[in-house]
Amino acid sequence: MAESRDDFIIAIRSAFLKKSTKQKFSLLTLVFFSVFIIVLSNLNFKAISVTKSIIKEIVYRSSFIVSIPENFIKSSYLNLTEYTNFYKEFKITKEELDQLKSENISTQIIKSENDELKSLIDGYTTTSNKILAKVIVDHESPFLRSIIINKGSKEKIKIGTNIYDRSYLVGRVIEVNYTNSRVLLLTDLNSNIPVSIIPGNVQAIVVGNGDKKGEIRYIKNDLINKIENKGIAYTSGTGSIFKSGIPVGTVDLKDENEKILINFYSDFTQLKYVFAEIDELVPTSVETKENDQTEVSSNTEQIKLDLISDELQILEDSNTKFLEENKELNTLTNELNKQIEILKAENDFQKNVIQQHNLDQEELEFLRLNLIYSSKCQSKKLFSTGFKVGTPEYKECIMRKGKISD
Amino acid sequence: MIRFQKKNLLYKVYTWLPILALFISVFNEFDLNYLNIDYFSFNFPFILIFYFALKAYQKFDYFLVFLAGLFNDAVVGLPLGISSLSYILICIFATYLRNITISPNLIKDWFYFLFIISLINSINFSVLFLFFSYELDITLFIVNNFFTFLFYIIFSIFFKRYLKSLDD
Numbered sequence: 001m002a003e004s005r006d007d008f009i010i011a012i013r014s015a016f017l018k019k020s021t022k023q024k025f026s027l028l029t030l031v032f033f034s035v036f037i038i039v040l041s042n043l044n045f046k047a048i049s050v051t052k053s054i055i056k057e058i059v060y061r062s063s064f065i066v067s068i069p070e071n072f073i074k075s076s077y078l079n080l081t082e083y084t085n086f087y088k089e090f091k092i093t094k095e096e097l098d099q100l101k102s103e104n105i106s107t108q109i110i111k112s113e114n115d116e117l118k119s120l121i122d123g124y125t126t127t128s129n130k131i132l133a134k135v136i137v138d139h140e141s142p143f144l145r146s147i148i149i150n151k152g153s154k155e156k157i158k159i160g161t162n163i164y165d166r167s168y169l170v171g172r173v174i175e176v177n178y179t180n181s182r183v184l185l186l187t188d189l190n191s192n193i194p195v196s197i198i199p200g201n202v203q204a205i206v207v208g209n210g211d212k213k214g215e216i217r218y219i220k221n222d223l224i225n226k227i228e229n230k231g232i233a234y235t236s237g238t239g240s241i242f243k244s245g246i247p248v249g250t251v252d253l254k255d256e257n258e259k260i261l262i263n264f265y266s267d268f269t270q271l272k273y274v275f276a277e278i279d280e281l282v283p284t285s286v287e288t289k290e291n292d293q294t295e296v297s298s299n300t301e302q303i304k305l306d307l308i309s310d311e312l313q314i315l316e317d318s319n320t321k322f323l324e325e326n327k328e329l330n331t332l333t334n335e336l337n338k339q340i341e342i343l344k345a346e347n348d349f350q351k352n353v354i355q356q357h358n359l360d361q362e363e364l365e366f367l368r369l370n371l372i373y374s375s376k377c378q379s380k381k382l383f384s385t386g387f388k389v390g391t392p393e394y395k396e397c398i399m400r401k402g403k404i405s406d
Numbered sequence: 407m408i409r410f411q412k413k414n415l416l417y418k419v420y421t422w423l424p425i426l427a428l429f430i431s432v433f434n435e436f437d438l439n440y441l442n443i444d445y446f447s448f449n450f451p452f453i454l455i456f457y458f459a460l461k462a463y464q465k466f467d468y469f470l471v472f473l474a475g476l477f478n479d480a481v482v483g484l485p486l487g488i489s490s491l492s493y494i495l496i497c498i499f500a501t502y503l504r505n506i507t508i509s510p511n512l513i514k515d516w517f518y519f520l521f522i523i524s525l526i527n528s529i530n531f532s533v534l535f536l537f538f539s540y541e542l543d544i545t546l547f548i549v550n551n552f553f554t555f556l557f558y559i560i561f562s563i564f565f566k567r568y569l570k571s572l573d574d
Contacts (some may be wrong), residue, residue, distance in 0.1 A: 011505040023468055027501065030472045030494045037476070037487035038533075052486060059433075059480035066433035139434065141482040143542055143550075175483070182483055189541035210543045 053177045060148050060180050064136040078270070114245075130164070130275040131155055136180065138271060145188035145208065146171075149274060152179045156278050162242055164275040165266040169193070169235060169246045173276070181276075185268050186214060186248070194238035195248055195262075200226035203236060206248065206262050212269075214249065214262035224260070229253040233262055243277070369398045376402030421465050421572065424458050424565075428471065432478040432489075445546060448553035449523070451478065453561045455493050456519050459500035460510075461569060468497055485538055492526045512562060520555045527551050 025033075040048055082089075137148035151157050153176050161173040163183045171191065175182035184191055191208040197216075205218040216227075231251040237244025249264040377397035379386040387394040397403070419426070431450045451474065458466040475490030482489075499522045503515070527547050534540040 007506070011502050014501070014505050025469050025472075027468060027494055027498045030468055031491065031498070033472065034475070034487045034491035034494055037490065038485060041486040055476065055486070056480045059477050062477075063433040063481050066430055070434055137481060139481060143546055144483050144540075146483045189543060210546065 056175075056177050057179060060137055060177075063139070063148075067137065067139070129278045131278060133163075133274050133276050135271045135274060138269075143210075145185040145191075145210065145268070146174070147183050147185065147268075147271060147274075148180055149183055149276065150180050151276055152177045152181050154178055155276070157181050157276055160241065162246070162277045164246070164277065165271060166275075167247065168265040169242065169248050170266055170268065170271065170274055172242065183274070186264055187212060187268055193242060193248060194236045195233040196236040197227055197231050197233050197251060199228060199231060202226050203238070204233075206233060209261070212264075213252070214264060216251075216260040216262060219260075227251055227253070227260060243279075366395060366398060369401060373398050373402035423568065424454060424463060424466055425470050425474075428454055428474050429477070432474045433481060445549040446553060447546070447550045448557050449550060450557075450561075451489075451493065452496060452523055452526075452554050453519075453558050454565075455496045456500050456522065456558070457562055457565045459497040460504055460515060461565075462501075462504060463569070468494065471497060484534070488530060488533065492530055495526055495529075496522060512559070516555070516558055516562075519558050520551075523551055523554055 041052060131151060133149040133151040135147050136150050149163070157173055157176055159173055159176055161181075163170045163172060169186065171183045171185040171188075173181045174184040185208070186193060186206070187208040187210065189208055189210045191214075193206045193214070195204055195206050195216075196202070197204060200223075202219065202223045204216045204223075206214040207217050209215045216233075229251060233248045233251060235242040235244055235246040235248060247265055249262040252261040252263050374389075377386050377394050379388055387397055428451055431454070455471055459468075459471075471493045472490045475488075475493040476486060478484075478489040479486045499518075503518055507514075527550070531542060531544065531547055534542060
């Protein structure tokens with residue numbers, strides 16, 4: 001028994017301490033080194049973070065170089081598959097492009113309106129500057145989903161900077177070095193995204209499932225029924241982790257485990273270039289003006305007086321405007337009355353002309369009939385059946401085409 | 407069979423092949439998980455380190471293994487030192503097995519390897535979950551552990567041939 005224990009101790013001691021001729025360090029030393037580094041890397045000393053940053057810079061660059069052959073094989077395979085489906089995809093894409101062009105115009109209008117409203121609410125506007133970044137390392141670890149991009153603190157990238165693939169959200173920066181940064185992808189288990197889902201405007205949190213999709217969690221039970229298949233999820237901006245209104249993905253209710261999943265718009269395995277959005281807050285003119293006024297009128301009485309005088313000024317201004325409008329309206333009424341008089345006179349004149357014209361027509365008819373029927377209506381001495389010329393009876397007889405009334 | 411002239415540069419590179427393979431695999435994260443098979447992945451460095459530490463291959467410097475661990479942490483995004491500790495622990499267990507074994511047996515080594523990687527993955531998972539608050543899927547760890555165990559037997563055949571070619 002004692003012998004076997006001795007053997008065990010000898011074997012352990014040998015494994016830990018015995019150093020062969022070619023080895024520079026014993027394994028025990030290296031274990032201590034490892035533990036020391038783990039502890040040290042969690043301390044926020046500047047020297048440590050600089051050293052960590054340097055190591056990571058070197059490692060990322062080396063990893064990029066070492067990955068070139070593998071990436072070449074992968075991209076060649078993808079290109080080959082793309083060429084086989086080229087024509088079909090071209091047709092579909094063309095149709096989509098036409099539709100998107102029309103939608104883009106209305107989107108731009110909404111965007112500008114949205115910006116204006118935001119600046120009024122928040123008192124500042126964000127000027128975003130999207131910079132293009134290359135993905136230098138995208139090795140998918142089975143446990144963690146992250147990529148390395150070739151932009152770092154040198155280009156004003158900060159922890160939390162939002163990263164996009166076109167206009168779709170990809171993730172956020174979780175580690176910044178001088179010339180590169182690590183981006184935590186939305187599919188990672190540690191990624192939490194506050195989203196709004198339309199239709200229904202349901203608020204939820206999307207958590208990466210560690211594979212290719214996201215899973216909707218932290219939602220009220222009664223709101224689950226409001227979520228529709230293919231509904232659109234976009235960032236709600238809650239918690240200020242992500243900006244609001246960025247498209248994330250579509251709802252997928254077809255999961256076997258009855259989980260509500262999100263199909264992300266972007267394929268995170270195919271990322272070559274991404275956009276990093278660098279935000280700067282610019283105070284609006286309204287905000288600065290308000291700030292100045294507050295500084296001058298520090299006491300409340302002064303503020304009240306200012307408000308009353310402002311109100312008075314507004315009332316006076318509006319009163320003057322009303323008076324001016326009234327004057328203008330009076331002048332307009334007079335002018336209109338004059339026009340009515342003129343039009344009345346014109347109307348009378350035209351009526352007279354029409355009446356005269358009717359009389360002339362009647363006279364003309366009489367003369368025409370007179371030529372034909374005068375012999376029938378004139379009085380004769382022997383047979384006194386007619387009428388004397390010029391009498392109304394004579395005219396009546398002519399108008400009745402020579403028929404004498406009883 | 408290709409035979410190298412000893413003291414030739416190519417021969418020297420050939421003798422350093424395990425270390426080179428280790429560094430390439432940590433830089434490149436060689437685990438075939440881009441095949442898009444659900445949950446499929448395996449840990450090639452674990453297999454390589456265990457095998458060559460067990461065989462006490464002279465060019466297999468533990469300090470370089472330690473460095474490879476640091477690089478792996480930087481590439482994957484784990485806290486620095488975690489993989490180094492795992493790799494060194496594998497070396498320790500492999501050395502212990504070598505010391506207590508009189509007649510080596512591949513199947514025994516294989517199951518011992520399963521025990522070792524399970525233990526080390528458990529330590530990794532616990533440290534990351536408890537001390538660093540990482541959200542991790544335990545299924546991925548278990549599947550990774552299982553495939554690493556399965557692939558050991560395949561790779562050990564290649565490694566054996568490699569060592570034999572050096573002896574010749």
